[in-house]
Amino acid sequence: MNKNKKIYYFLPVLSLLVFLIIWTILANKDGSMLPTPLATLTRFFEIMQKPISKSTLPLHIWASLKRVLIAFSIAVISGISLGIGLGWNKKFNAFAGPIFEILRPIPPIAWIPLVILWFGIGETSKIVIVFIGAFIPIVLNTFSGIRAIDPLLINAGKVLGANKRQLLTDIALPTTIPAILAGIKTALSSGWMCVVAAEMIVAKQGVGFLIVRGQESGDTALIVVCMLAIGIVSAILSTILTKMEGVLCPWKFSKTK
Amino acid sequence: MEVLKDKIIIRNLSKTFYLKDKTAEVLKNINIDVKENEFLVLLGPGQCGKTVLLNILADLDKQTEGKVEFTDGRPKMGDLGIVFQKYALFPWKTVMGNVEMNQKLKGTNKETRQKSAQEYIDLVGLQGFEKALPQQLSGGMKQRVGIARAYASESDIMLMDEPFGALDAQTRYSMEDEILKIWEKKKRTVIFVTNNVEEAIYLGDRIILLGGSPTSVKNEYVPDMARPRNYTDTPFLKLRNEIIANMDLAL
Numbered sequence: 001m002n003k004n005k006k007i008y009y010f011l012p013v014l015s016l017l018v019f020l021i022i023w024t025i026l027a028n029k030d031g032s033m034l035p036t037p038l039a040t041l042t043r044f045f046e047i048m049q050k051p052i053s054k055s056t057l058p059l060h061i062w063a064s065l066k067r068v069l070i071a072f073s074i075a076v077i078s079g080i081s082l083g084i085g086l087g088w089n090k091k092f093n094a095f096a097g098p099i100f101e102i103l104r105p106i107p108p109i110a111w112i113p114l115v116i117l118w119f120g121i122g123e124t125s126k127i128v129i130v131f132i133g134a135f136i137p138i139v140l141n142t143f144s145g146i147r148a149i150d151p152l153l154i155n156a157g158k159v160l161g162a163n164k165r166q167l168l169t170d171i172a173l174p175t176t177i178p179a180i181l182a183g184i185k186t187a188l189s190s191g192w193m194c195v196v197a198a199e200m201i202v203a204k205q206g207v208g209f210l211i212v213r214g215q216e217s218g219d220t221a222l223i224v225v226c227m228l229a230i231g232i233v234s235a236i237l238s239t240i241l242t243k244m245e246g247v248l249c250p251w252k253f254s255k256t257k
Numbered sequence: 258m259e260v261l262k263d264k265i266i267i268r269n270l271s272k273t274f275y276l277k278d279k280t281a282e283v284l285k286n287i288n289i290d291v292k293e294n295e296f297l298v299l300l301g302p303g304q305c306g307k308t309v310l311l312n313i314l315a316d317l318d319k320q321t322e323g324k325v326e327f328t329d330g331r332p333k334m335g336d337l338g339i340v341f342q343k344y345a346l347f348p349w350k351t352v353m354g355n356v357e358m359n360q361k362l363k364g365t366n367k368e369t370r371q372k373s374a375q376e377y378i379d380l381v382g383l384q385g386f387e388k389a390l391p392q393q394l395s396g397g398m399k400q401r402v403g404i405a406r407a408y409a410s411e412s413d414i415m416l417m418d419e420p421f422g423a424l425d426a427q428t429r430y431s432m433e434d435e436i437l438k439i440w441e442k443k444k445r446t447v448i449f450v451t452n453n454v455e456e457a458i459y460l461g462d463r464i465i466l467l468g469g470s471p472t473s474v475k476n477e478y479v480p481d482m483a484r485p486r487n488y489t490d491t492p493f494l495k496l497r498n499e500i501i502a503n504m505d506l507a508l
Contacts, residue, residue, distance in 0.1 A: 150345075152341060155345070156345035159335070159337065159339045161405070174347070250390065252348075
């Protein structure tokens with residue numbers, strides 16, 4: 001029993017080791033454009049102290065994160081509202097549904113040129129791009145969550161005397177929370193991807209900007225540091241949201257039976 | 258026997274569903290008088306439209322023809338107790354939250370409604386489980402919550418749509434005793450739908466046998482036996498065979 005458990009601590013460590021070994025071999029090949037793990041680590045400590053474009057790495061991460069959080073908050077509020085509208089109101093769905101269906105499959109990145117022309121190269125355009133990336137999954141999940149409500153629960157609500165507003169606020173919305181949270185999770189990672197893309201095109205701060213700076217100056221270690229930072233931040237965000245799910249809807253995510 | 262007051266009068270009730278390319282006649286010419294405080298069982302095979310009939314009584318659906326008259330006036334939405342076959346409990350609410358829902362929607366203040374809900378939780382024997390979520394309860398306990406929630410509407414009419422249909426046999430027997438006990442304690446007019454002959458005879462003051470296609474009332478039986486009834490008594494078995502001989506087989 002104990003032996004079996006140990007292997008689950010050992011396996012992730014093993015995979016990390018294999019990963020580092022392959023990385024080192026590839027990086028040491030002649031003419032390799034890949035920095036070694038050690039060079040990457042050194043570069044990491046360097047950029048923690050020596051700023052690029054007036055900011056150290058945490059400040060760049062924070063600049064990106066701030067854009068994501070602002071856009072994400074707007075997307076949560078407006079996305080949930082639109083999703084409820086589309087899912088709950090047949091007439092509104094008939095009205096707004098087709099437009100949304102056409103706009104939905106457009107990758108958020110495809111909006112970048114137009115958004116820059118509209119909003120310039122300042123903060124606004126980056127926030128708008130992230131907003132587009134985060135907005136769509138939230139709308140879609142809220143919408144399908146509302147659509148997936150068991151009609152039996154709606155009937156139970158009616159029988160218990162819920163009026164139209166109460167059916168939405170007291171019955172439909174609580175049922176939909178897990179679906180909305182799933183949308184929020186997707187939205188946050190999608191928004192994080194969009195901010196990097198937007199910053200790579202035009203920015204003076206942020207991890208996307210740092211990556212491009214690394215490319216321009218042939219600083220491959222800097223590129224890899226940023227890529228890892230992006231991955232780690234994203235993992236932390238998703239862990240926080242998973243924890244939130246357990247708190248917000250214990251009936252769906254708690255381990256009791 | 259005393260003459261009981263009519264509580265619900267169903268006259269010439271028919272229901273036809275109009276689908277895209279065809280019409281489906283489900284109920285035809287149903288006539289039933291429901292007496293005050295009786296335990297009326299509607300017995301019929303699966304898929305025969307029993308739920309449609311209950312939905313019409315509950316105002317969740319409209320009849321195509323005929324009428325339903327409540328002698329004390331049609332109860333408003335929220336003033337009729339319904340127990341659903343698949344419990345239909347709100348998974349995000351605790352036992353207390355589910356039972357107090359009706360009064361909460363009506364705007365009763367928290368203290369009053371929880372006190373009243375507690376009374377019904379005690380009535381169905383779930384004291385100690387107030388804070389449990391439905392997913393933590395067994396099927397029988399879930400349906401106890403369903404019953405308490407329906408009773409908490411303070412309605413004098415209770416509609417029960419195959420409430421024990423999803424339970425295993427043992428739990429079913431004990432729930433049948435339980436529902437009679439509750440009914441003796443708090444008399445209400447109960448309309449209990451089932452497809453199980455034994456359950457119908459065990460519970461009912463009167464049994465209305467539904468059948469045919471479209472469904473109509475085939476016969477009426479009055480089990481003339483004192484409660485608690487015994488599944489193996491001769492009159493019980495005799496009535497059972499009589500009903501089964503008249504029952505449609507649901508395939």
